[in-house]
Amino acid sequence: MALLLAQAVNFALLLRERDRQIFQQASEPAIERLIGAVQGPSERRSARIRRWSSIDTASQVSRTMRLRPDIAERARDAFADRGVTVLRVEAAIGAVEPGSFIARRMNERRENERRERAERGDRRPVTRGDRDGDPRALVISAEVAPGRWVTSYGLIPDRQTRLIIELLFQTLILYAVVMAAVWLVVRRIARPLRDLTVAAESFDPAGAATALDPRGSADIRHLIEAFEGMQVRIRAMLAEKDHMLGAIGHDLRTPLASLRVRAESVEDEDERNRMAQTIDEMNRTLDDILSLARLGRPSEPPTKVDLSALVDAAVEDFRDLGHDVAFEPGARVTAAVRTNLIKRAVRNLIENALKYGEQVEVTLDRAGDGVAIEIADRGPGIPEGAIERMFEPFTRLEGSRSRETGGAGLGLTLARAIATGHGGSLTLANRTDGGLVARLWVPA
Template sequence: MTHHLARDIRVLSETRGLERVAAGYAADAPSPPGWIKPGPAEVWIALSDQTWLRFVIAGEEIGGLWTLRLVLAAGLMLIGIAALGVWSARKVTAPLARFSLAAQRLGANVDAPPMSEEGPSEIRQAAKAFNGMQNRIRRLIEDRTLMLAAISHDLRTALTRLGFRTEFIADAEQRRKAAADLEEMQAMLQSTLMFARDDAATEPVTPVDLAMLLQSLCDDLQDAGQAVSYDGPPHLTYRGRPVSLRRAFANLIDNALKYGQEAAVTVAEKNNAIEITVGDRGPGIPESMRSRVFAPFFRLESSRSRETGGVGLGLTVARTVVRRHGGDITLDDRPGGGLLVRIVLPASPAVNP
């Protein structure tokens, strides 16, 4: 410290003709151990008359500089350690982030691109196992689809033969009932096959005006004399699968009209998400049954009869479509009575092109 101090004073004194400058500690100054320096420090400057001008600098002045250096060194060390820790943590968690993204893609689309098998040997092995699992799931779904197609062909052939045979029933009333049963069986078979094939998963993702899609559904039903209303923005661009979204919202609005006599549709953007609600004035659904109504073929017999209802796949299909877009669907009580179906879609949907 005194060496730098003497150098600085010498530089400043050269313009004054002062050539002899010295700095240091007094000979009798104590030398305690550790970071504490002896003091006070002294600076000697030789004058032209051969006398010396002596400056004494308090010890705490120089000690403060040492403290500053110590603090700066410790701060730089901490910054380096923190940067190294962040870099190490990212190196460790980056493969986990890739696995999480791959799992999300697989949940939305079983035909999503496989994971890249890169990185350390453990990561490559895990990625290879994940891709193998995805291939097995894909083959399982393909086998199921082929099996359902074969069953569908056989059942339709049998139903066609039964349809011809009903024409030979003498009793007109029984013939009408048999024809109605066959019609219902064909509708159930068609709905079941459409749900099992899940054609929505292969539909490409495109920009769609979600507000216009809902307004068109409401306008068509209003023209048919149904009690349907729309409240929301005139336009709302969204990236999704338009056919599957239209099918999902049509199912929800049809349910509201069948079992609640009206359908009030609202659309709003909230917290980086899009919220769509469909409300009716029907008897509603008990809270204990709200999770079960999304199961395939499940019905509430007390309020949703076979004469007025479908085959029990409307809510199932709607939730499947919404979840494929990264959102979710819930059921609540509507203020004033009735059921309120709430759909929340992320503004940036986690769907795969």
């Protein structure tokens, strides 16, 4: 846009300069003819002066013409330099009207030129010589005595059409050359940046590193090299984290197992059961924490499975334990998922529903370009303002959905992380007839 604006300004300046030159070239001969017509008697005037000047009783500058005070001032200065006294000088530019004095002179010039060409054997048609557009007349009238005006005429052609076309063509060529160069430079810069963007968006800590070809300018090459170095550091950091979590899990499970053995030796049955329940809860919390921490680098590859069969197997496990869980499978849907993780997410949601309602309803059906698994209970539900907060780690509500019902507050957090890791989502909503429904959606 800036280049186009600059070229437009340059184009306007060139046309303005050409107009100035045209006016100067046309006005100087007209002024000289006017001085010659004023100074010399009619019989001593040259044929050209007589042809392009006239003596009238009034100024030939009409109201329809555009006045040119600058040309009139130059004519007055020329009269003063020659010592010629005039009363008034007027100058203007207007269209050549048919039948006017200057129109007759133009026709005479064409006839003379046609005659001269015929004598030379030139059969080309007679034009105005410079292929101009319709000409304009320059009229300079000088009042030499009261009621006596001497007028000189000249032709000022319009801007040449060919010149305008040439300027436009040059502008377009320059614009095309510059834009082509800019496009090549931008393309050279944008292509490695586009590859880098794709690599950043598809970065998978658990997958293979994306190899990028360092190319482009020095800054872009350094950026690509820095990105590849960052990938290596992130993978190393996550590998170290996994190693540390494995060690922590092993170190914590050993004393928990020892505590469980010691709890069995407690004689009071109620106390022994409470201790065993606490130890089991600690084990479940530890499993949830370790599972949540490892979700960024799952070791299980995605496998194409029948989701209806997977959910039915999870529901059957709860039925075997005597829980009232109903499952209504919809259309048979297969999807590439990490089987153990999806099954764990479904189990977490069913366990969460059983804690707050005796009956749980599970449904599965297609939803858009994926599959939706809904787990609904008949519990008290969750206040609308607290639903999103329930996905935060270690978050519980007071009242019926409290710590007393069991759990460490990681079930929903882990289930949503599993759904997000599959490119899906997990949402909660209160049912109109009471209870809560969890909707797990994954792409199919």
